[in-house]
Amino acid sequence: MGEVVFAACLSHAPGMTGFAASAQEQQLARLRLGLASLRDALECARPQAIVGVSSEHFTNFFLSNLPAFAVGTASGYPCPADDALADLLAIECHEQAGHAALGRDLLAYLLSSGFDPAVVAGSFGLDENFAVPLHLLAPGSPPPLVPVIVNAVEAPYPSPRRCWDLGVALGAWLRGQTVVDRVAVIATGGLSHSVGVARAGDIDEAFDRHVLARFADGRAHELADITQEDLDDAGNGANELRAWLTVAAAVDGVPFVTLAYEPVPEWSTGIALTQALLARRSL
Amino acid sequence: MGDGMRGEGVDDVFELQRLLWDLRHDASTRTAFGRSPEEVVDRYAVATRARAALLGTDVAALIGLGANPLLVLAAARAIGVSRDRYYEQLRSGARAERADA
Numbered sequence: 001m002g003e004v005v006f007a008a009c010l011s012h013a014p015g016m017t018g019f020a021a022s023a024q025e026q027q028l029a030r031l032r033l034g035l036a037s038l039r040d041a042l043e044c045a046r047p048q049a050i051v052g053v054s055s056e057h058f059t060n061f062f063l064s065n066l067p068a069f070a071v072g073t074a075s076g077y078p079c080p081a082d083d084a085l086a087d088l089l090a091i092e093c094h095e096q097a098g099h100a101a102l103g104r105d106l107l108a109y110l111l112s113s114g115f116d117p118a119v120v121a122g123s124f125g126l127d128e129n130f131a132v133p134l135h136l137l138a139p140g141s142p143p144p145l146v147p148v149i150v151n152a153v154e155a156p157y158p159s160p161r162r163c164w165d166l167g168v169a170l171g172a173w174l175r176g177q178t179v180v181d182r183v184a185v186i187a188t189g190g191l192s193h194s195v196g197v198a199r200a201g202d203i204d205e206a207f208d209r210h211v212l213a214r215f216a217d218g219r220a221h222e223l224a225d226i227t228q229e230d231l232d233d234a235g236n237g238a239n240e241l242r243a244w245l246t247v248a249a250a251v252d253g254v255p256f257v258t259l260a261y262e263p264v265p266e267w268s269t270g271i272a273l274t275q276a277l278l279a280r281r282s283l
Numbered sequence: 284m285g286d287g288m289r290g291e292g293v294d295d296v297f298e299l300q301r302l303l304w305d306l307r308h309d310a311s312t313r314t315a316f317g318r319s320p321e322e323v324v325d326r327y328a329v330a331t332r333a334r335a336a337l338l339g340t341d342v343a344a345l346i347g348l349g350a351n352p353l354l355v356l357a358a359a360r361a362i363g364v365s366r367d368r369y370y371e372q373l374r375s376g377a378r379a380e381r382a383d384a
Contacts, residue, residue: 058353062304063297084307084361153353196352198343198373236352 002177006045006184007251007276008038009215009244011191012054012132015267018089022266034260034273039137041275047184049099049144051106051174053167053243054129054188055152059085060120067118068158069166071110072147073103074122079134081125089128091135096126099144102179106146109173115166120147133188143184150246152189152239157228163242164224167249174250187247189240193269197236203263207234208270211241215256215274220248237269251276296349298328302337303350303358313361342369343376 015022016031023031059081061067079096080086086093110117126147134142148170151157158166174183191211192204207230214220224245231238248256256274263270302324305312316323324337336344340362345355359369 058304058307058351058357063300063351088360154351196356196369196373197346198370198376200370200373 002174002180002183004171004174004185004251004278005047005182006042007186007247007254007256007278008042008137008184008274009187009247009256009276010038010133010137010273011269011271012128012130012188013193013264013267013269013271014089014128014132015264015269016271017091017132017135019266023262023264024266027262027264031260031262031264031271031273035136037259038273038275042137042184045182045184047143047182048180049102049146050134050138050142050184050186051102051146051148051170052130052133052186052188053148053150053170053246055240055243056129056149057127057153059127060124061149063154066151066154067149068151068162069110069115069117070120070147070149071103071107071117072098072120072124072145072149073100073107074098074120074124075100077130077145077147078125080131081127085125085127085131089131089135091131096130096134096142097144099146099180102144102177102183103146105177105179106148106170106173109177110166110169113169113172115169117148120149129188133186137186148246150242152242155228157239158242160226160231160242160245161224163245164221164249167246170246171250171252185247185250187243189243190238191241191270191272192234193237194235195237195268199235201265201268202235203265203268203270204234204238205263205270207238208261208263208272211244212258212261212272212274215244215248216258218253218255220245220256221253224249248276251278254278295328295330295333299333299337299345299348300350300354302327302329303345303354306358307354307361316362340364341372341376343373346373 191208
């Protein structure tokens with residue numbers, strides 16, 4: 001039986017790697033401390049694979065076929081997807097290992113559990129969704145990844161409640177799967193931000209702190225009923241809260257510690273780093 | 284993000300976004316657009332306003348027509364519009380729109 005040895009929800013703004021130095025010095029210092037804590041915790045957890053939940057920013061999918069949910073079953077992913085993204089993110093192109101067997105197991109489980117995710121068996125490049133967090137959390141040697149994509153870029157979106165329910169199924173599978181013993185699960189995206197629109201740079205700190213407080217109190221489930229209007233008010237990028245809800249549900253809505261929160265206008269994003277307080281079976 | 288159902292009609296917005304996608308992902312489309320934007324835009328079934336917005340790299344108009352801002356931003360970046368220039372153009376377009384209202 002598998003064990004979730006690490007769970008976190010964090011932002012993936014391109015500025016975190018691509019133009020980090022543009023942020024104010026003290027904000028950057030606090031974020032670096034939070035990242036160091038997350039990085040140490042992930043290393044100590046010694047996961048054999050990472051299941052990552054995030055959105056996809058038209059790097060692979062297009063409106064001709066845009067799945068609500070997708071699961072990666074490839075053995076590797078170009079990371080970042082191409083030279084243009086490599087330049088934007090200041091991350092050298094490389095291959096991120098995928099855990100194909102684990103991905104296939106998750107896909108089969110979800111298909112037998114009332115979900116119908118698209119399969120991503122290859123030809124799928126990573127953008128900031130995973131390139132940024134993996135670069136920061138596990139530089140050099142991240143464990144193999146199983147990407148789970150949630151549509152947060154184009155309406156109609158899967159509802160926040162549906163994303164929560166997906167997380168419940170994900171959690172049941174994580175605990176029951178027998179492919180690997182130790183798994184980390186991360187959500188990436190958010191918090192409030194606007195991309196490509198005139199209000200880019202606006203950060204809804206009240207929204208962000210509301211979300212973080214619910215996660216800290218172990219009441220993330222209350223956010224499953226958040227309205228699309230509330231998400232839109234926090235910016236088009238706030239739709240990525242869906243990934244956070246999925247991971248919170250996967251770990252039974254346990255409290256998450258906020259390791260850092262900084263509204264960074266230079267990166268146009270409310271940047272948050274959180275880690276779940278898991279009831280572990282071992283140190 | 285865009286709702287894909289606005290603007291001049293579903294097909295027009297889809298075609299407009301298909302061109303934006305191709306500019307981001309297809310080097311030959313980018314090269315041809317740099318050489319002759321009109322020739323590239325003519326390959327897509329976009330209507331008059333979308334055509335004008337594309338040829339003028341009017342990002343505010345493209346979003347106003349219903350294109351997803353992520354696609355607009357990515358396409359603009361792909362054809363060499365800097366992040367600062369993109370947002371400057373977007374905000375001046377939005378200001379002009381408010382002034383016209």
